[in-house]
Every structure is written in structure tokens, then in C-alpha cells.
Amino acid sequence: MTQNLAQANELVLLVGSDDKRFFVRLVPGASFHTHHGFIKHDQIIGQPFGGTVRTHSGHPYLLLQVSLFQQIMHVKRATAIVYPKEIGYILLKINAVNGARIVEAGTGSGALALALARAVAPDGHVFTYEERSDMQSLARKNLESAGALANVTMKLRNIAEGFDESDVDATFLDVREPQDFLGQVRRALKGGGFFGAIVPTTNQVQNLLAGLLQGGWAQIEVEELLMRPYKIVPERLRPDDRMVAHTGYLIFARKVDDQGAMAPMPIDDTGAGEADDEPAE
Known part of the structure; x- marks a missing residue:
């Protein structure tokens, strides 16, 4: 102890x-x-x-x-970071657990890389790609300050050239046009591996969905997380005046072969018949 x-x-x-x-x-x-x-x-x-x-x-x-939350919010940043409200969910969705090998593209200031490194430790590894040397240098300092560099490999490269790794458990993209790199992602992922991405606008979501729906992907999801804190006064419990609203759209999918990918189900606006991921009786 x-x-x-x-x-x-x-x-x-x-x-x-x-x-x-x-x-x-x-x-x-x-x-x-x-x-x-x-x-x-x-x-x-x-x-x-x-x-x-x-x-x-x-x-x-x-x-x-x-706390890890405070470390992430405390990192020195030159651009917007992936926020903790998304990071926690991302870790669960892409199964970032001890021993996992994960490729990240768009290191930025290193906030997500820090959380990934902690999640896969001690036996896993994070490979994070960044094309700007100034951003990589900043991220390296942040990761070193947090003591998280031991299981992180940082690479300076445009991911259009592809990833060095193969058969990884998960990939996550924080880049402007993630749909342009689905081929590189597929070559890096193992069968059934987890894919995730974050983008700030709906047109980017549409472009990525169009690429994913061409085939080779299953369990495609688009989600947005909103967080509303509450005032800590027991006699007057109510929401705070401000909330952490839109900070990005999250897209997730699983890599499958073309035969394993099912056609998307028709949208049911009534909500009837929804039973996603419900436990079997």
C-alpha cells in the first residue's frame, strides 16, 4: 500500500x-x-x-x-483540448483498459493522450501522431510533467502516410477531416477493433458517416454529451447558471469485414423497439 x-x-x-x-x-x-x-x-x-x-x-x-481530471484541465494548451466529459466516455467506448494498444491521431496539447496512457497502464501502450512540431513539443512537456510518457510513443507525421502499427485494439482521430483517413485506420486496426473520432461541426459528422456507411464498419454511433452542474445549497438545490454544453460530436464504430457489416437500420422516430445493448433475459 x-x-x-x-x-x-x-x-x-x-x-x-x-x-x-x-x-x-x-x-x-x-x-x-x-x-x-x-x-x-x-x-x-x-x-x-x-x-x-x-x-x-x-x-x-x-x-x-x-486528480486526473485536474491534470487534464491544468495542461498547458495552444488549442482546444478534448474535455473530461468526453474523455471519460471515450475511454469506455473504445475499451481503453490495461494492456490495450491504442493509436491516437491529433495529439494536440496531449490531454486525451494523458488519459489514454493512464487507462492502458501498466501493460498497454499509446501511439500518438501529430503533424505540428510545436504542438508535439508542448504535448511532450505536458505528458512528462504528468509522469505519463513511459507508455506513450509520440510520432511527428501526417497520418495520410499511414500508421506504423497494425492489429491495434483501438484508434481515435481528432483531426479536421477524419473521413479521409478511414483506409489508414482500417489497416492499423485489428478485426473488430474500436474506432472513435471527435469533430466540432455537423457537416464534419455527415462526411464521416458517409465514409463509414460505405462498408467495413458496424455499430456506428453519433453522440453528444452535455454536462450541467448544480448549486451545492441543500435548501435551494437547482442547476448552476452555466453549463458545459457543446464541445464536440463523438462518432464510434467497429471494424468488420464487408460481409460482417450490416446495412444501417431504418430510423424509427417513435422510439418503439429500441433495445440497444439491453441485457438478454
Whole structure:
């Protein structure tokens, strides 16, 4: 069992009484400075999480471990990232589990790569492709800072040239025109493997669907996730004034041979007869 104590070189979260939050990498000999005073890192190292540490002037800060959610939202970014509300669902849909080999295209700032790396650890591996060297450099720093580089291979390439890997368990595309790379994806995926993509607009969804429906894919789905937080006042429980609404459309499918791919079912707007993925009695 690992000790629930802050360790040297670990990223921790300090929360003030005013709920201001600070992410601090604990470096022996360094100090954390705020408008409430300073705390030497050596005074934090070895302290239990969930407890309180104090500045030299006595101001308290709650000491907490950094969650994966917080790490993802804390990554330095040059473009929009895949948000946690989608990431958690993506991990389940493409079966990102220990031992899985997953190809990602469109590394960006590395938020999804970080989550994938954690999900497939310790025995799996993530191969992430990016065509911009500046973005790859940023993602590498983010992954290194999170301690997630051990099972990630980063490649600088336009995926039109194809992927180096074959028989992988899943692929995920975060690129402008994913329908242009379905051939490369099929060559990389194992039979029955998982495909996923995220795009911001409906016309991109339409283009990708047109490609998927040409054959060789089954269990095609398009989904959008909306998240609505609530005010934490028991006497006046109600939705918050703001919500995390549209951040992207998710498309999923499974690779099959042409004979295994079934023609899409007619759309039933009444909802009658819907029993997708229901357990058999």
C-alpha cells in the first residue's frame, strides 16, 4: 500500500480558505509564495493528504492529491483540448483498459493522450501522431510533467502516410477531416477493433458517416454529451447558471469485414423497439 503522503517532485494541489487553488510541484529547497505568505516545500513533503499546511504567517492551505481530471484541465494548451466529459466516455467506448494498444491521431496539447496512457497502464501502450512540431513539443512537456510518457510513443507525421502499427485494439482521430483517413485506420486496426473520432461541426459528422456507411464498419454511433452542474445549497438545490454544453460530436464504430457489416437500420422516430445493448433475459 502506498503511503498517503506528499512526495518530493510530486504535483500537489493547495487550496486556500478563499477556495483559490494552486498546483505546486514539490522541489526540495524551493518555496511556494502567495499573498498570504510562503511555505517551504520541505514543510509540505511528507505531510498527509487531506491535512492542512500553513504559510509562515499562519494562513492555512488544504493539501490534496491532484486528480486526473485536474491534470487534464491544468495542461498547458495552444488549442482546444478534448474535455473530461468526453474523455471519460471515450475511454469506455473504445475499451481503453490495461494492456490495450491504442493509436491516437491529433495529439494536440496531449490531454486525451494523458488519459489514454493512464487507462492502458501498466501493460498497454499509446501511439500518438501529430503533424505540428510545436504542438508535439508542448504535448511532450505536458505528458512528462504528468509522469505519463513511459507508455506513450509520440510520432511527428501526417497520418495520410499511414500508421506504423497494425492489429491495434483501438484508434481515435481528432483531426479536421477524419473521413479521409478511414483506409489508414482500417489497416492499423485489428478485426473488430474500436474506432472513435471527435469533430466540432455537423457537416464534419455527415462526411464521416458517409465514409463509414460505405462498408467495413458496424455499430456506428453519433453522440453528444452535455454536462450541467448544480448549486451545492441543500435548501435551494437547482442547476448552476452555466453549463458545459457543446464541445464536440463523438462518432464510434467497429471494424468488420464487408460481409460482417450490416446495412444501417431504418430510423424509427417513435422510439418503439429500441433495445440497444439491453441485457438478454
